Amino acid sequence: MSELISAIIAGIAQGxxxxxxASGLTLIFGVLxxxxxxxxxxxxxxxxxxxxxxxxxxDNLAVFLLAALAAAAVLAVVGVAADTAVFKRLYGQDHMxxxxxxxxxxxxxxxxxxxxxxxxxxSQAPVDGLGGSxxxxxxxxxxxxxxxxxxxxxIGAGLYLLLQRTRYGKVIRAVSTDELMAxxxxxxxxxxxAGVFALGxxxxxxxxxxxxxxxxxxxxxxxxYAIQSFAIVIIGGLGSVGGALxxxxxxxxxxxxxxxxxxDVAGFxxxxxxxxxxxxxxxxxxxxxxxxxx
Amino acid sequence: xxAQQNSTVVAPPEPTRSPVGIERRRHPIVExxxxxxxxxxxxxxxxxxxxxxxxxxxxxxxxxxxFAMGTNVLFGWTGISSxxxxxxxxxxxxxxxxxxxxxxxxxxxxxxxGLAAGVxxxxxxxxxxRITxxxFAMLTLIFGQIxxxxxxxxxxxxxxxGIPAISRGELFGQNLFLDDKFWWFAVIVATxxxxxxxxxxxxxxxxxxxxxxxxxxxxxxxxxDVRLVRALAFTIAGVVAGVAGGLMAQQQGLxxxxxxxxxxxxxxxVMCLIGGMRTFWGPAVGAVILTVVEHYLFDKLASxxxxxxxxxxxxxxxxxxxxxxLTTVFRRVRRRVAR
Numbered sequence: 001m002s003e004l005i006s007a008i009i010a011g012i013a014q015g016x017x018x019x020x021x022a023s024g025l026t027l028i029f030g031v032l033x034x035x036x037x038x039x040x041x042x043x044x045x046x047x048x049x050x051x052x053x054x055x056x057x058x059d060n061l062a063v064f065l066l067a068a069l070a071a072a073a074v075l076a077v078v079g080v081a082a083d084t085a086v087f088k089r090l091y092g093q094d095h096m097x098x099x100x101x102x103x104x105x106x107x108x109x110x111x112x113x114x115x116x117x118x119x120x121x122x123s124q125a126p127v128d129g130l131g132g133s134x135x136x137x138x139x140x141x142x143x144x145x146x147x148x149x150x151x152x153x154x155i156g157a158g159l160y161l162l163l164q165r166t167r168y169g170k171v172i173r174a175v176s177t178d179e180l181m182a183x184x185x186x187x188x189x190x191x192x193x194a195g196v197f198a199l200g201x202x203x204x205x206x207x208x209x210x211x212x213x214x215x216x217x218x219x220x221x222x223x224x225y226a227i228q229s230f231a232i233v234i235i236g237g238l239g240s241v242g243g244a245l246x247x248x249x250x251x252x253x254x255x256x257x258x259x260x261x262x263x264d265v266a267g268f269x270x271x272x273x274x275x276x277x278x279x280x281x282x283x284x285x286x287x288x289x290x291x292x293x294x
Numbered sequence: 295x296x297a298q299q300n301s302t303v304v305a306p307p308e309p310t311r312s313p314v315g316i317e318r319r320r321h322p323i324v325e326x327x328x329x330x331x332x333x334x335x336x337x338x339x340x341x342x343x344x345x346x347x348x349x350x351x352x353x354x355x356x357x358x359x360x361f362a363m364g365t366n367v368l369f370g371w372t373g374i375s376s377x378x379x380x381x382x383x384x385x386x387x388x389x390x391x392x393x394x395x396x397x398x399x400x401x402x403x404x405x406x407x408g409l410a411a412g413v414x415x416x417x418x419x420x421x422x423x424r425i426t427x428x429x430f431a432m433l434t435l436i437f438g439q440i441x442x443x444x445x446x447x448x449x450x451x452x453x454x455x456g457i458p459a460i461s462r463g464e465l466f467g468q469n470l471f472l473d474d475k476f477w478w479f480a481v482i483v484a485t486x487x488x489x490x491x492x493x494x495x496x497x498x499x500x501x502x503x504x505x506x507x508x509x510x511x512x513x514x515x516x517x518x519d520v521r522l523v524r525a526l527a528f529t530i531a532g533v534v535a536g537v538a539g540g541l542m543a544q545q546q547g548l549x550x551x552x553x554x555x556x557x558x559x560x561x562x563x564v565m566c567l568i569g570g571m572r573t574f575w576g577p578a579v580g581a582v583i584l585t586v587v588e589h590y591l592f593d594k595l596a597s598x599x600x601x602x603x604x605x606x607x608x609x610x611x612x613x614x615x616x617x618x619x620l621t622t623v624f625r626r627v628r629r630r631v632a633r
Contacts, residue, residue: 035428089611095428096375097614100567103560104606111600223556227435234432268443271436278433282425 006139007260008253013145015252016152017211021225022232022244023155024203030239031176031196034087035095037102040226041109042078042201046071046208047217048117051124058213064127068209072202079201080194087197088190106226110219121218144213151210152245155203159241172196231274250277322496329492333485341474350473350545353480355585357541360484362565362577363491364534369563370571371500372527373507375427377559378434381441382411382532384554386539391457391549392450400463404483404540411536412529419525426510426524435556442554456550460543480541487534488578494530495574503527564606570616579618 025039049071058064082105090098125131126144133142163169174182175192183189208221215221232251236243251273258269265272344352361383368374386407397403422433445451461471468475494500502523505513514520543549561584569580588598613620 086607086611096369097610099375099428099431100563101607101610103563104603104610106603107560107599108603108607111598111603115600227439227556230432231436234429238428264447267447268440271440271443275433275436275440278425278429278436279421282429 002139003260004257007256009139009141010260011253011256012249013141013149013252014256015249016145016149017207017214018228018232018252019245019248020148020152020155020207020210021204022229022236022248023159023241024200024207025229026233026236026239026241026244027159027203028197028200029233030241031172032087032091032193033095034091034197035099035102035230036087036200037099037226037230038082038105038109039102039200039204039229040222040224041106041113042075042204043208043211043225043229044113044217044219044221045078045109046075046205047124047212047215047221048113048122048208049074049205050209050212051122051217052117054124056123057125058127061127061129068206071209072206075205075208076198076202078205079198082201083194083197088193091193106222110222113219113222119218121216123216124212126213148210155206156241156245163241228270231270235274235277322493325496326489326492329489330485333481333488337478337481337485341477346473349477351586351589352582353473353477353545354542355582356480356484357538357545358562358565358581358585359578360487360541361535361538362562362569362581363488364531364538365562366566366571366577367491367494367503367527367531367534369566370573370577371495371507372503372524374524374527375431376434376528376531377431377556377563378436378438379531379535379562380554380556380558381434381438382415382535383539383542383558383562384441384445384549384551385411385414385532386536387543387549387553388445388451388457388539389536390540390543391460394457394460398463400465400479400544401483403463403544404537407540407543408533408537411539412533414536415532416525416529418532419528423521423525435559438554438556438559442551442556445551445554451551454551456548456552458548460547460549462544462547476545480545483537483541487537491530491534492574499523499526561602564602566616567606568609568617570618572615573618576616576618580616583617 021039021043024042025036028034028036028039046068050067053067053070054064058067086101086105087098090101130143130147133140134146135141161169163172171182171187171192172195174185174187175189179189182192208225232244232247233239235251236245236247251270254273255270258273259266262269340352341349361379365376365379368376368379389407389410390403393403393406397406418434418437422430425433445456446453451457462476462479465479468478502513502518505516505518506520506523506527510520513523539553542553562581565580565584566577567580568583569578570576584602588602591601609616615622
């Protein structure tokens, strides 16, 4: 029994970072109907920026968070640039075209990263004080996982409040539901779209920065996290933030259960879980757009 | 949104896509003969111009061209997105690798490669029959990743080292070990595949594929079994990818997990896109361009990805129909100038 519980807790700890990564992707799809494969590259850039700014170490949490936010801000700018240069021209086109364009962007950013930072992977030490572990009952949980859990819940709640409880959220939902009508009512839709893209890219950068201490920071992160966040978003239902959270937790738990009970599948258990869920529920778990609920 | 609302009131305008199937039809024999002549001209002309290492490279390009043309059955003909075609390419390659001690005839080996990949594709299509669109693309990507990881887990596949020393064999007393002999073998296999694809494209199955691509609902209303057509398209693409993978294993003499890497699934889509998905030869042209340019230009650079990405971005934004679509643009411009 305690094995089951510890597997579930480990699964939640594993699922939360996935949600943080996927939240920006689902936001961009929900509002702009753009499938942004380059999301993984934004994530990777966030990790690289943080590791460069802190040059591998971090003394206290405030500095770490500040660096993570700075990385997110840079990525917001990158996002607006990508939106203006590429995606703006492709709004309303076939998914396949935007997917390919964003794949091209992913390749380009990967290449650019290799040029700027070289081929050698970097590592980032966790913040002092968050390197240890806490015990919940008989179960050991890494403090950093708890930190990510808090951050993930904060991001989820923040997105919900932003979209459902603020005027700006109402404007975003209006543009998402009917861009033409929103324009007719005097909303500067173009500005809203750029803003949403910036926010989505910033979330990707933030998640990359926050997860840098757990990862080997190299260009391989881009495709890995592009694939994983896509899996989350598709299973959660394209465009649904709440669905992405559910999907991330379910996948994290399924993954950790499989690893502890069927050790042979370790490494691709996440993929098996995604495949099974897609085969059983092709429409995803929630499948509601941003306009109807968060 | 508004376009859809209008269409219930006013008849929608005829689609202005450049059709694959509706061009002026010649007699089937004439059309197949034209393809045969094209292939023969290439087969004879290339070895007189390029030799040695370059001939090896062009042979690789032809193999990728076969792979790309098969993949375009999905993207261009049927409107299916797959991000996992490397899975079938790799299945074919590993099939040749695993049977290298049992099968001597290179033709038989390539057939086994196509069969293995085809069975794999058919099973996948049968399992995922309900799933379409982006979800399907995701599932293919995941399938490819699982196969890739399996190569490290299954002892018979030898992980990172792969399966070395795959012989090209002999055919009609000709030792295919020589690159100029293998060139002929690859081109003949490619020609057979291309003729087969051309035949399918002209058939009622080809027409059904186009109908499913343009409007699945209308196709279903016309009595087309959409799921069956999709499954058949996926299987055909799988067989062709397998044959190409088998050829690749023979040419390189080695199969490693590299052949199953998801980036290859992306690259073959890039080939289709660069050449043009709405033309028959487009993917082949794209494959040759990308293979040659990558070898001579990008591989010399520190980060080829940057330039591949940039090139792809330019094509997507400026010529989404691919490079071959530019010929129709030129033609239109010329007509306007003449007027």
